[in-house]
Amino acid sequence: MKAKKAAAADLPIVLLPVGADDAALDACLGALDAGTPPGTRAWLADDAQAGPRGVAVIEAWLARTPLDAHYTRRPRAVGEVAHIDEALAACGDADVAVLAPDAVPAPGWLRQLAACFARDPATATATPWCNLGEAASWPGIGDMAPVPEDLARIAEACAAMPPRHPELPSAVAHAVLLRGSARRRVGGLDADSYGSWYAALVDLSLRLSGLGWRNVLCETAFVGRRHEGRPADGDLDLLAARWPLWHPRLAQFLMDDPLAASRAELSWRHADAGSRLQADLFAAAESAPEGTPA
Numbered sequence: 001m002k003a004k005k006a007a008a009a010d011l012p013i014v015l016l017p018v019g020a021d022d023a024a025l026d027a028c029l030g031a032l033d034a035g036t037p038p039g040t041r042a043w044l045a046d047d048a049q050a051g052p053r054g055v056a057v058i059e060a061w062l063a064r065t066p067l068d069a070h071y072t073r074r075p076r077a078v079g080e081v082a083h084i085d086e087a088l089a090a091c092g093d094a095d096v097a098v099l100a101p102d103a104v105p106a107p108g109w110l111r112q113l114a115a116c117f118a119r120d121p122a123t124a125t126a127t128p129w130c131n132l133g134e135a136a137s138w139p140g141i142g143d144m145a146p147v148p149e150d151l152a153r154i155a156e157a158c159a160a161m162p163p164r165h166p167e168l169p170s171a172v173a174h175a176v177l178l179r180g181s182a183r184r185r186v187g188g189l190d191a192d193s194y195g196s197w198y199a200a201l202v203d204l205s206l207r208l209s210g211l212g213w214r215n216v217l218c219e220t221a222f223v224g225r226r227h228e229g230r231p232a233d234g235d236l237d238l239l240a241a242r243w244p245l246w247h248p249r250l251a252q253f254l255m256d257d258p259l260a261a262s263r264a265e266l267s268w269r270h271a272d273a274g275s276r277l278q279a280d281l282f283a284a285a286e287s288a289p290e291g292t293p294a
Helices: 002-008 022-035 052-064 080-090 109-119 151-159 180-185 197-210 235-242 246-256 260-287
Strands: 013-018 041-046 068-073 096-099 103-105 123-129 175-178 214-225
Touching: 013 022, 013 080, 022 052, 022 103, 022 151, 041 080, 052 068, 080 096, 080 197, 109 123, 109 151, 109 175, 109 214, 123 197, 151 214, 151 260, 175 180, 175 214, 180 197, 197 214, 197 235, 214 260, 235 246
Parallel strands: 013 041, 013 096, 041 068, 123 214
Antiparallel strands: 096 175, 103 214, 123 175
16 A cells, blocks of 8 residues: 555646535545545645535545545635646646546546656646547537546546547646646746636647647546536637637637547447446356346
8 A cells, every 4th residue: 555655646746726516526526536546646725615515525535535635725715827826836846637626537537647748748738538628528529418427437448548649729627737847937827817727728738839848638538527617708808819820720620620530439449348347247147146136
């Protein structure tokens, strides 16, 4: 167990900005425990968002989680982007996986993201598949599907995907691994201009791309999400003014879907994993002694 925890300490830090949805928070923390190696460093950063029940959920989780978890809470909110930027700055050069407050990570998600970074030092952001992931959505591009119930099966299918890590128009806010050295080089998030993590992450991705870094899909990982990420009022107008090629590029990507083959491959791998699971269950039932419940 000590060796496993030591290995987990080498993984990226998990940063979870706490939201006001208690049910989403509870689901996220449960998925973190189930799908993240014991000893992984996790920071729950609360910009004065959680209510009394949310704080109780966090305290109960902290008492039992196998992760190396910490919780901080501001007495007054400073805003989503400023809060995340300060948390990232406090992590220094460390790589940080930022989860949406309503994210539901599938098993193996963090190790797969870290492996994606290890394959290419020019990668600055890695985004996993998601049911609400815009350009990184599965099973279809731009899909708005519920969180899958079979996350372990999806994780198995993703892990079997060839790790090609194609370029995305930008990282997507459901879950993203940020390379600390790259983020610091471009100055972090623009908390003075944007009101949402959604838009600030797009802006950060485009600044990283301008310096030669890559924003890629980690097709070997999946993180679900309960609600669609949205920009704050005025954020899209500012993105359009600052990055006039951004909206046309995203629109073209969504229309052409250059990842269609990868989505199809994940779908058949997912179906194959389900078929093998059913076959294993059938075999177990057939081999059980007569009169034994299957």
